Amino acid sequence: MTLTADAVLQDSLNQEVYTKHMSKKNKLRIIPLGGLGEVGKNMMAYEFGGQIIVVDAGIMFPENDMLGIDYIIPDFEYLRKRANRVLGIIITHGHEDHIGAIHHLIGEISAPIYATPLTRGLIEGKLLRNNSQHKAQIKTVQAGEVTTLGPFKIEYFHVSHSIPDAVGLGITTAAGLVVHMSDFKFDHTPVDGWPTDFAKLAEFSTRGVDLLLSDSTNAERPGWTPSESVIGPAFDKVFGEAKGRVIVATFASLISRVQQVADAAAKHGRKMAFAGPSMVDNVKIARRMKYLDIPEEVIVPLEQALNMQDHKVVLMCTGSQGEPSSIVGRLSAGTNRQFGLKDGDTVVLSSHPIPGNEESISKTINRLLRRGAIVVHDGIAPIHVSGHAAQEEQKLLINLVRPKHFMPIHGELRQLKRHADLAKQVGVPEENIVVVENGQVVELVGNKIMLGERIPGDYVFVDGESIGDIDHDVMRERSQLARNGIMLIDISLDKLTGRLLHEPEVLTRGFVSPEDAENLLPDVRKRVMDVINGGGLDNEKDIINAVKSYLYQETKRRPMVFVTLSKA
Numbered sequence: 281m282t283l284t285a286d287a288v289l290q291d292s293l294n295q296e297v298y299t300k301h302m303s304k305k306n307k308l309r310i311i312p313l314g315g316l317g318e319v320g321k322n323m324m325a326y327e328f329g330g331q332i333i334v335v336d337a338g339i340m341f342p343e344n345d346m347l348g349i350d351y352i353i354p355d356f357e358y359l360r361k362r363a364n365r366v367l368g369i370i371i372t373h374g375h376e377d378h379i380g381a382i383h384h385l386i387g388e389i390s391a392p393i394y395a396t397p398l399t400r401g402l403i404e405g406k407l408l409r410n411n412s413q414h415k416a417q418i419k420t421v422q423a424g425e426v427t428t429l430g431p432f433k434i435e436y437f438h439v440s441h442s443i444p445d446a447v448g449l450g451i452t453t454a455a456g457l458v459v460h461m462s463d464f465k466f467d468h469t470p471v472d473g474w475p476t477d478f479a480k481l482a483e484f485s486t487r488g489v490d491l492l493l494s495d496s497t498n499a500e501r502p503g504w505t506p507s508e509s510v511i512g513p514a515f516d517k518v519f520g521e522a523k524g525r526v527i528v529a530t531f532a533s534l535i536s537r538v539q540q541v542a543d544a545a546a547k548h549g550r551k552m553a554f555a556g557p558s559m560v561d562n563v564k565i566a567r568r569m570k571y572l573d574i575p576e577e578v579i580v581p582l583e584q585a586l587n588m589q590d591h592k593v594v595l596m597c598t599g600s601q602g603e604p605s606s607i608v609g610r611l612s613a614g615t616n617r618q619f620g621l622k623d624g625d626t627v628v629l630s631s632h633p634i635p636g637n638e639e640s641i642s643k644t645i646n647r648l649l650r651r652g653a654i655v656v657h658d659g660i661a662p663i664h665v666s667g668h669a670a671q672e673e674q675k676l677l678i679n680l681v682r683p684k685h686f687m688p689i690h691g692e693l694r695q696l697k698r699h700a701d702l703a704k705q706v707g708v709p710e711e712n713i714v715v716v717e718n719g720q721v722v723e724l725v726g727n728k729i730m731l732g733e734r735i736p737g738d739y740v741f742v743d744g745e746s747i748g749d750i751d752h753d754v755m756r757e758r759s760q761l762a763r764n765g766i767m768l769i770d771i772s773l774d775k776l777t778g779r780l781l782h783e784p785e786v787l788t789r790g791f792v793s794p795e796d797a798e799n800l801l802p803d804v805r806k807r808v809m810d811v812i813n814g815g816g817l818d819n820e821k822d823i824i825n826a827v828k829s830y831l832y833q834e835t836k837r838r839p840m841v842f843v844t845l846s847k848a
């Protein structure tokens with residue numbers, strides 16, 4: 281068949297229309313809901329043609345000034361409005377900053393969860409503890425497998441990290457191939473003997489990677505992150521020198537560390553016990569699934585361990601970040617119910633301070649020392665290595681994958697920016713790198729990357745049963761109360777004359793010492809009476825302002841001042 285010139289023209293016009301149409305449609309939206317501009321609560325949504333997949337749903341632990349807050353979850357607003365268009369929740373590994381918010385998320389959207397066996401086990405344990413197992417539909421996937429969800433083809437590949445069974449993702453849509461590198465390191469001798477899948481990364485590279493997203497946690501650390509295997513000798517030394525009990529604190533989900541402590545315990549003839557529900561649960565799940573290899577005779581119940589000779593015991597628990605409610609936190613305060621510290625106990629804090637926790641960890645260490653414990657932390661012995669890639673590994677990843685575009689994820693802005701610099705150093709053109717924080721949508725379209733709109737990406741505070749009812753104003757009030765205390769002023773007036781029935785009663789809490797209060801209160805009463813006698817009565821604000829400015833002038837502090845006014 282021959283085509284007339286007209287037909288050729290028509291065909292090429294069609295093609296042009298089609299291409300235009302497709303390029304407009306072939307838009308992948310990358311929506312950072314958490315973990316960009318902060319450490320923790322990692323969560324990313326990918327949207328193509330209105331359909332969405334979610335990668336990870338983590339929590340973040342509160343900072344010291346976030347009083348009474350248990351933890352923080354991402355803002356699900358964007359997903360909530362499109363709940364029926366979410367096709368799946370893909371989880372990269374079982375750490376809290378990736379799975380911690382799942383039980384909140386599945387209350388809002390009903391998409392199935394995809395996870396590797398260990399990650400699935402840890403998620404199920406978490407759902408059971410939160411009574412939400414009935415809401416979740418979980419599908420097991422293995423590294424090397426592929427899942428197709430609507431327009432998304434998702435390839436799982438193994439990465440080494442500080443927990444077994446972690447994966448990275450290759451996400452293919454008509455907009456191109458995106459590699460989502462969640463937490464990883466290039467550990468050649470990992471505890472579980474399963475290094476990162478370099479071959480898969482190389483294969484992606486041959487196919488052509490349009491965008492690489494990669495973990496920035498350690499972007500400020502030069503060199504290579506040491507292998508997990510360097511910890512072995514350090515634990516060996518601690519166990520060899522300890523005269524009494526060894527108490528090792530770490531994250532409940534740092535499964536690789538549990539294996540290393542178990543190995544040291546077996547070698548030194550100590551029995552091992554676990555304290556705390558999350559630690560006990562996770563170890564049970566990981567052992568049952570054969571991700572932990574601990575001989576039966578090494579493990580004893582906690583009650584039994586507490587009655588054994590001190591030098592025969594190692595206890596594992598949570599609290600390496602100085603969290604007051606954790607076991608180590610309670611041990612340091614002398615408020616742990618099941619057992620207390622003994623002279624000669626060696627407490628090993630096997631983790632690195634999460635930014636913002638340094639102060640509370642330091643206080644915990646001092647309290648532990650005061651109670652007679654020997655404290656070993658990563659500042660004095662190599663009993664912890666990071667699970668995250670350092671600069672040389674990050675550069676190696678970019679060189680392996682050779683992405684057209686690069687977007688750093690997981691980290692505060694300083695780490696994201698540093699990671700962007702590294703990408704530039706190894707040849708990604710500056711205009712192809714995009715550094716954004718939570719809530720800034722990025723679009724991959726027609727082989728170009730551009731910024732989309734801003735969506736809500738704020739903190740949602742979880743405080744006991746209340747989720748999201750606490751906003752920044754409440755937090756500000758709490759911290760003001762905690763820092764400066766309060767003053768209550770009770771005023772009784774004669775209903776008819778409007779005169780004071782008696783001197784105002786003034787009460788303070790958490791503001792100044794009783795002696796200082798004695799000195800201040802007469803003047804406070806006088807100021808209150810001045811305002812009332814000056815006719816400022818209609819306005820309680822006048823009283824509050826007068827008192828506040830007087831207190832600030834005298835003490836340089838700003839307590840919260842409340843006035844109660846009654847007429848009799």
Ligand SMILES: [Zn+2]
Nearest residue numbers: 373375441463
């Ligand atoms: Zn992790």
Ligand SMILES: [Zn+2]
Nearest residue numbers: 375377378463
């Ligand atoms: Zn993480």
